Structures are given as C-alpha cells and as structure tokens.
Amino acid sequence: MKILVINAGSSSIKYQLIDMKTEKAIAKGLAERIGGDGSVLKQKTADDRAVTIEQPMPTHKEAMQFVLQALMDKENGVIKKVSDIAAVGHRMLHSAEDFHGSIMATAENIATCRKNSDLGPLHMPPMLDCLDSCREVMKDTPMTIVFDTTFHSTMEPVAYLYGVPYELYEKYKVRRYGFHGTSHKFVSEEAAKIVGGKSKIIVCHLGNGSSISAVKNGKCVDTSMGFTPLEGLMMGTRSGDIDPAAVDYIASKLNYTLPQMVQYLNKKSGMLGISGFSADCRDLTEAAEKGNERARLAIEMTAYRIKKYVGSYAAALGGVDLIAFTGGIGENSAIIRGLVMEGTEYMGVDFDFAKNKVRTPGVTELSKPGSRVKVYIIPTNEELSIARETAQLLKA
Ligand code: AMP
Numbered sequence: 001m002k003i004l005v006i007n008a009g010s011s012s013i014k015y016q017l018i019d020m021k022t023e024k025a026i027a028k029g030l031a032e033r034i035g036g037d038g039s040v041l042k043q044k045t046a047d048d049r050a051v052t053i054e055q056p057m058p059t060h061k062e063a064m065q066f067v068l069q070a071l072m073d074k075e076n077g078v079i080k081k082v083s084d085i086a087a088v089g090h091r092m093l094h095s096a097e098d099f100h101g102s103i104m105a106t107a108e109n110i111a112t113c114r115k116n117s118d119l120g121p122l123h124m125p126p127m128l129d130c131l132d133s134c135r136e137v138m139k140d141t142p143m144t145i146v147f148d149t150t151f152h153s154t155m156e157p158v159a160y161l162y163g164v165p166y167e168l169y170e171k172y173k174v175r176r177y178g179f180h181g182t183s184h185k186f187v188s189e190e191a192a193k194i195v196g197g198k199s200k201i202i203v204c205h206l207g208n209g210s211s212i213s214a215v216k217n218g219k220c221v222d223t224s225m226g227f228t229p230l231e232g233l234m235m236g237t238r239s240g241d242i243d244p245a246a247v248d249y250i251a252s253k254l255n256y257t258l259p260q261m262v263q264y265l266n267k268k269s270g271m272l273g274i275s276g277f278s279a280d281c282r283d284l285t286e287a288a289e290k291g292n293e294r295a296r297l298a299i300e301m302t303a304y305r306i307k308k309y310v311g312s313y314a315a316a317l318g319g320v321d322l323i324a325f326t327g328g329i330g331e332n333s334a335i336i337r338g339l340v341m342e343g344t345e346y347m348g349v350d351f352d353f354a355k356n357k358v359r360t361p362g363v364t365e366l367s368k369p370g371s372r373v374k375v376y377i378i379p380t381n382e383e384l385s386i387a388r389e390t391a392q393l394l395k396a
Helices: 059-069 107-115 124-137 151-154 166-172 181-195 246-256 260-267 270-275 281-289 293-317 327-332 334-341 382-395
Strands: 002-008 014-019 024-033 040-045 049-052 087-091 144-149 200-206 210-216 219-222 322-326 374-379
Touching: 002 059, 002 124, 002 382, 014 059, 014 382, 040 059, 059 124, 087 124, 087 382, 107 124, 107 144, 124 144, 144 382, 151 181, 151 219, 151 382, 166 382, 181 200, 181 210, 181 219, 181 322, 181 374, 181 382, 200 293, 200 327, 210 293, 219 293, 246 260, 270 281, 270 293, 281 293, 281 327, 281 334, 293 334, 322 327, 327 334
Parallel strands: 002 087, 087 144, 200 322, 322 374
Antiparallel strands: 002 014, 014 024, 024 040, 040 049, 200 210, 210 219
C-alpha cells in the first residue's frame, strides 16, 4: 500500500509517497512559490531519479496536479496511475478541542477545521485550501487529516490550563495545546519500544522550532509549546517563555502594537535575537568556535532552557526511563546535547560524552551501559508518523 503525505504551506506543498510495506519514502518532492512568479516542483525518487516541473502554479490545485504528474512521470515517476495511491494523509496544524486523534477528511470534519482556522491563521487556511484542491484532483482517493496537536490532547487540565480566569477557557478555549505532535508520538513510541513495558519518556524535539514532551505509558502528560508554538523553549527565531509584562514594556519602548510584538517574538527573537546574526545552529556553532561570544551565549541559553524543562518533566513524570533527542539540532548538535546532559548524574543519567561527539546515523544510545536513565538520539520521521496514522484509519 502506498500513502501520499502532504504538508502544505501558504506557497508550498511538501510531499512524500511512502510504501507502507517497507515504511520508506519512494519519492519526496516540494512544489514552491505557488501563487507567485517562478513556481517550481522538484521531486527525487529513492533511487535518485529527479523530476523538475517549471510551470505556473497559481493555486494549490495546479500544484497538486503537477504533484501527480511528477509521481506518474513516464521516465522518472514511481507510479502508473492515481489509483496506485491508496490514501492521502494531510498534516493539519490545529485540532482545537474538537478532535483527539487523526480523522477522515469528510466534508463535516473539514468544516470543523475551517471553523478553527483562527487558532492558526497563517497555517490553517493554506493547509485547508490544499486539502480541498487535493480532494478535487483525486476524487476517488480516501484522505485523512493528522493534527500537530492531538497527541497532546491527553494532557490533564492541571497541565494545559493557564493561570487566568477560567471563563477564558470556557468561552474562548484559551489553553495550552502543544505542537509537533506527530514527531513526539513517533519518537516516544520508538523510545517506548526500547524501554519495554511501562515507560516514562522525555522527548526533546529540537529544530528551528523546538518543543519537549513528557510521555507516560504512551500518553502525553505535558509539553512545552502552548496556545501557540511561541511558548516554551528558546528557538531559532522564537523567544519561548517570557514575562508578559516585559512584552508590554518592550512594546511601549519600540512603539509596537500587540500583533507586531507577537511577530517580533516569533520572528526576530530566540537564537537570532541573542546572536544578532543567525537563527541557524550550525552558523552559531561555527561562530562560537571562532570566539563569537553572543553566538556562544545563544547556544548556552538554548541548552539551559532545555535542561530546565527536562528537570521539570522528570518531576512531572515522577522519574524518567529515557530521554530522546530528535530534530535537526537534537540529532546533530553534540554541543547542545552535551550542555543539556552536563550535571544530570543526580537524576540517574550516566552520559557518554565521548560517544555524543561521534555521529552515527539512525537510533543511537548516548548513555553508558548500566545508566539508570537511558539517553538516545531517535531520528524523527513526521511523514511516516502521518502515513502510519492514515493506514490505521483506513483499517478502522
Ligand atoms: P529542523 O527544523 O528539524 O530541520 O532543524 C533545523 C536546525 O537544525 C537548524 O538550526 C540547523 O542549524 C540545525 N542543524 C542541522 N544540522 C546540524 C548540525 N550538523 N549541527 C548543528 N545543528 C544542525
């Protein structure tokens, strides 16, 4: 069975066609600059054959047509006909409280998602437009919606409520939702297999956007992102946790409106704001090694906040069996992992700092044999997570 996974942005469609027998992507592609000049689609197959389509793509509908054209390309395609695709799994940002798991993309469910678009005004409308286009172009193919939020829907009110008047939750559903759910689910499930039996797992998903989750016996009990992805860790361009009174003060000094402030905290802050020149961990690592103090500070602040969350989640879980690092930074930055794990012997971690510096691909143990708390790199695979969810729904 082959499942097409779609991750749509406002001007892009990222996709993978996954063979569920092997759980490997047989083709990966990206259609970019949809609705603008120079629309282009680039696809690569698992055996490195490329398809490039440079055609106007005024909307997601034309882009979806080109996705199918590329997948069925006579020379370098991977399928013969649309019906070779058993189903399409669409990534969706927000479930609000309406859904607690992945769903079939029925007209009723899509309408509910549209109603919730104001919870993700930048991401939800293009994702839904793409879904509509895909339904038009692939009329006979079943489609699913897999949310970034639903893995966290098992959190209890004690973890998801803010300390603000309760009516705000009742009337407007203001609460913590959490994001990166497909990654946290995928990685925590892989981690649970390593632990075996009951498990207390902390997943550190560290990339351009970063979040941590605490997962007990497969259920998320807490996560660091909140009402939006702005809360929690310090990220590439996001501030993470900050005193709202400081936000008011900064707004008065910079003469910014509240929406401008939110934009500032999302786009100009975090590692970029501290270093003054880059949000990219590789650039910062290189600069720090050459003596750039602000780059070093950005790295140290990032790691320090991760360490604080790891400690607090160990407390929330009542102990921890395995700490997993994933995402571009989690999988590749020895310096950040090393700083996070420094001084964690008190919680039962015996971290192998030498092994941490040698990157071996795939799932890698970074704790020493006999360490009470295991530490692993577990590469994430959000597309496979969406494909698995889709396959599960088709069976149901
Ligand atoms: P993601 O959003 O998961 O793709 O992660 C992107 C982040 O991972 C960027 O900050 C990259 O600089 C970082 N990253 C990727 N490779 C490395 C590496 N080898 N060392 C340090 N950071 C890396």
